[in-house]
Each structure stands twice: as structure tokens, then as C-alpha cells.
Amino acid sequence: MTGSVLVVDDDSAIRTVVAAALRREGHAVTTAASLAELRRAIGAALPDVLVTDVVLPDGNGLDEVARLTAEHPTLPVIVFSAQNTLATAVRATEVGAFDYLPKPFDLDVLGQAVRSAIARGRHAPAEFPEDELNGGSSLIGRSPAMQEVYRVIARVVSNDLTVLISGESGTGKELVAKAIHDLGPRRRAPFVALNMAAIPRELIEAELFGHERGAFTGAQARVAGKFEQAAGGTLFLDEIGDMPMDAQTRLLRVLQQGEFTTVGGAKAIKADVRIVAATNKDLAALVQAGQFREDLFYRLNVVPIALPSLRERRDDVPLLARHFLDRAAEDGLPRKSLAANAVAVLEGYDWPGNVRQLENLMRRIAALSRDEVIDADAIRRALGEASAMPAPATRDAGIEAAVRARLERIAIEEPRTLDDGTLYDRIIGEVERPLIEAMLARHGGNQLRAARALGINRNTLRKRLDTLGIDVGPGRPDGTE
Ligand SMILES: Nc1ncnc2c1ncn2[C@@H]1O[C@H](COP(=O)(O)OP(=O)(O)OP(=O)(O)O)[C@@H](O)[C@H]1O
Numbered sequence: 001m002t003g004s005v006l007v008v009d010d011d012s013a014i015r016t017v018v019a020a021a022l023r024r025e026g027h028a029v030t031t032a033a034s035l036a037e038l039r040r041a042i043g044a045a046l047p048d049v050l051v052t053d054v055v056l057p058d059g060n061g062l063d064e065v066a067r068l069t070a071e072h073p074t075l076p077v078i079v080f081s082a083q084n085t086l087a088t089a090v091r092a093t094e095v096g097a098f099d100y101l102p103k104p105f106d107l108d109v110l111g112q113a114v115r116s117a118i119a120r121g122r123h124a125p126a127e128f129p130e131d132e133l134n135g136g137s138s139l140i141g142r143s144p145a146m147q148e149v150y151r152v153i154a155r156v157v158s159n160d161l162t163v164l165i166s167g168e169s170g171t172g173k174e175l176v177a178k179a180i181h182d183l184g185p186r187r188r189a190p191f192v193a194l195n196m197a198a199i200p201r202e203l204i205e206a207e208l209f210g211h212e213r214g215a216f217t218g219a220q221a222r223v224a225g226k227f228e229q230a231a232g233g234t235l236f237l238d239e240i241g242d243m244p245m246d247a248q249t250r251l252l253r254v255l256q257q258g259e260f261t262t263v264g265g266a267k268a269i270k271a272d273v274r275i276v277a278a279t280n281k282d283l284a285a286l287v288q289a290g291q292f293r294e295d296l297f298y299r300l301n302v303v304p305i306a307l308p309s310l311r312e313r314r315d316d317v318p319l320l321a322r323h324f325l326d327r328a329a330e331d332g333l334p335r336k337s338l339a340a341n342a343v344a345v346l347e348g349y350d351w352p353g354n355v356r357q358l359e360n361l362m363r364r365i366a367a368l369s370r371d372e373v374i375d376a377d378a379i380r381r382a383l384g385e386a387s388a389m390p391a392p393a394t395r396d397a398g399i400e401a402a403v404r405a406r407l408e409r410i411a412i413e414e415p416r417t418l419d420d421g422t423l424y425d426r427i428i429g430e431v432e433r434p435l436i437e438a439m440l441a442r443h444g445g446n447q448l449r450a451a452r453a454l455g456i457n458r459n460t461l462r463k464r465l466d467t468l469g470i471d472v473g474p475g476r477p478d479g480t481e
Helices: 011-024 035-044 061-071 086-094 108-119 130-138 144-156 173-183 201-209 246-255 283-288 294-300 310-330 339-349 353-370 374-388 401-413 416-418 423-442 447-454 458-468
Strands: 004-009 028-032 051-054 077-081 099-102 163-166 191-195 234-238 276-281 301-305
Touching: 004 035, 011 028, 011 108, 028 035, 035 051, 035 061, 051 061, 051 108, 061 077, 061 086, 061 447, 077 086, 077 108, 086 144, 099 144, 099 458, 130 173, 144 173, 144 301, 144 310, 163 173, 173 191, 173 276, 201 246, 201 276, 234 374, 246 294, 246 401, 283 294, 310 339, 310 353, 339 374, 353 374, 353 401, 401 416, 401 423, 416 423, 423 447, 423 458, 447 458
Parallel strands: 004 028, 004 051, 051 077, 077 099, 163 276, 163 301, 191 234, 234 276
Antiparallel strands: none
């Protein structure tokens, strides 16, 4: 399908190349180098498609697109830009652009976009204002691989399509889910996350759908599930590949029927959530292996977003590293900068733990390094130490090692609380809480027996329960045997 196309760019080389490519495809092409020329051309004859750059010598192309699409609602606009941020991609969609292409782009992709613009007409513009765009600005990266991710995000923010994000651990899947929520019309309602791998399999359904009082042993009160907590907002289902089969069947039914019942409940409740799921496993392979329901896979995989690993977008490493050092400084850690040879080491590293590993490394360096300018050796040392660090909370790690590791984490993650006079109570509490909870559970909530087993006075136990805010639940026996 061919038509008339107006191409606007202040770079004459781009105008020439783009116009030639589109003419080869049979379109009638005119060109303009500024907003003034664009307005003149539009005034003379409305094209079938407008293709425009964002930064023009006499103003911003997106502002002009907003005005034009309001005036000519049937004019499809394709925006291309070298300002490759998520905000530009989303803003282009908002002002009513039919498509957005980050520069540099492939001429075939542009040709395809022009053909579909002529065929399908103009997209409906989204209805939220520009100043609400900040939520997505936390996604850092300008590499071509991230541009593709931004394009897809921009297309889904204003609708409720189910999104399935795949990518290695630490590539930013939760951050992307959060950006989709923060930029869309559900942003004022809750964003609720549930990680399938982090909760016992038998509790997943109760966590998702909630349960009634007495639905199972220990269910002392009605509890709302994540579907209910996220009402009006977004439910992020992380590590979806770890969802047990029974829960998969139930989730599929909810997605098909748009309503759910709590565990032990009979009343159907309307499910008003946008679902964003994520996986670091190959879900299609799990389907092949019979471990994931094929019909649920297709229900979830409506819009797939594949996040690149950090080693597939090494160009972004310096930007991310500096961003994390800035963030560490904002959190009260000493401000550090990177020497050029340090940046080279960071770019050359493979980052098996992806962005999360880079973030942790930068915080560790900010907390522990004495030098203000970090050089290559310091990075190599930190990378070596980090890989030699014991995995946190392994079953056999001694409690001493666990406390030391905990202190190091606090120094890195919450440096301010290290010296604010709360540390002793906090650490002791963190050790004491699981101890007391375990003994209470072992003795069926009986405080007298738990106190005896622990070798402490019953009143001491009561006081500690109070201080630690441990909920023993209503009607639990409190000492009478
Ligand atoms: N593009 C990015 N820009 C800035 N920070 C990022 C980016 N990607 C990831 N991060 C940061 O890296 C950390 C890990 O990201 P996130 O938790 O979203 O990864 P994930 O893919 O969901 O990991 P997992 O699979 O282990 O749950 C977070 O602290 C996040 O803020």
C-alpha cells in the first residue's frame, strides 16, 4: 500500500536517505527541515503519513505532533528520535504518534511502519499528561536492546493487555513491570508483587486469592489475597514458571472468567487487575516438558517483553554504574567516581547477576572503598571479593557468619541506620524473632510451654512478644495447660 509521505528532519543526509528509501517503495515523498517548513507543507496538502524527528531547529517535534493530531485526528505520525529514553517513547505514544523509532533505525523497519500507518490509520492517543511520566525514568539504558524494550512498554501502558517479561535474574523485570504500572492509568491504585519461588507451594493459592476464616489449619481470620489487594491496579506475578499446576489451573480460570473465589469461600469476586508476569526460565520449554500449562502460557504471553542480559548491552554499563554511585551518595554513602580504566573493566566483565550484581558492586564499593576515584584494580578486587563472599543465609552458615554478613549488608544498603543507635535492638530482635516464633509454633502457641522450652521466664517471654510485636493471634492459649 503506497501513499504520500512528509519527512521532517533537520539533517539533510537523513532526509535524503529516508526519502529515497520511501520513494523506492512507491510513496510520493516531500521533505521539510524545520517546524516552519512542516507547517507550510501541511498547510499546502495533508499527507497520508507524517514522519518526523523530535529535536528541530525551531522547536520540539512532539509538541507539534500533539497539536497536529488534535487538529487532524486521521493523520498517522511516525516519530523518530535520537533522544532514546523511555520517556520519549511514551510521550510519542501519548501525543498520538502511530509509531516511534529510536535512531539509528533500520530503513526496512521504517518502510514497514509507513505501510502499516497507511493501512491502519491513526492510533487513539492515550489520555494522561506529560508530568506524570517520572515513574518510568528509573529505567536506565540507551542501548538499542533497551530501545526495543521501551517501544513495547510505550505501546502497552495505556491498555490492560497481559504482559510476560522474560530475562535472566537481575535484568530489571520487576522494574519494567513497575514502569508499566506507574506510567499507565492504573498508577494511583496498588502495584502488588508475588514471587512464586519465594513462598511455599501449598500457600500460593491462599496468597493469590485470599482465604476465609477456618479454610485450613491456622487460618484464624479472613485474609485478602493479592488479587484483592491489587484491585484497580497491577498484579506482578514473578517467577511464574515456579507456579504449581493446581494454582496454574485456578489462575487460568480467573483470567478466563474475570472473577475468583477465596480459598474456602463461595462468593465470586470480580478480578480488576492488570496482570504482568515474569520468568527467568524458558516458559515455552516448560510447556514442552509438561510443567507449564500451554493455555495459561498463551493467556499470559499476549505481549512478550524479552529483557536483554547486561552483557548483551555493555554500552549501558558505564551509565548504570554512575547512576548507582549517585544513588549510593544520595543514600548517605561517600560520593565516588570511576577512573577511565575502571569503566573499561566494568564493560569487559560478564555480569552473570546482571544489573542487580552491578548495583550491589557499586554500593559495596561506595561503602567500603577509601579512595574517592575508583580505579581498575579496586573494581577487580571488589569483583573478586564479591564472588568469594559466602551466600547469605545458607542453612549451614554459622550464626556468627550470618550476623557479620547482615552487618555488611546494612552498611551497604542502609548506611544511615548503622550509627543511629538502633542497631543492637534490631539485630537481637532479628535473631530472637524466628527463635520465639519457632518455639511458639512447636508448642501450638502455648506461651508457658514455649517459655519453658526456651529456658526463660513466662513474663519475660510475654514482654518480648510485646516488644517484638509478635502476633500470637486471638484465642491462643497463653499459659494455661
Ligand atoms: N534498567 C535499569 N535501570 C536501573 N536500575 C535497574 C535496571 N534494571 C535493573 N535495575 C536494578 O537492578 C535490580 C534488579 O532488578 P529487578 O529486581 O527488577 O530484576 P529482576 O529481573 O526482576 O530479578 P529477579 O529475576 O531476580 O527477580 C533492582 O534494584 C533494579 O532497580
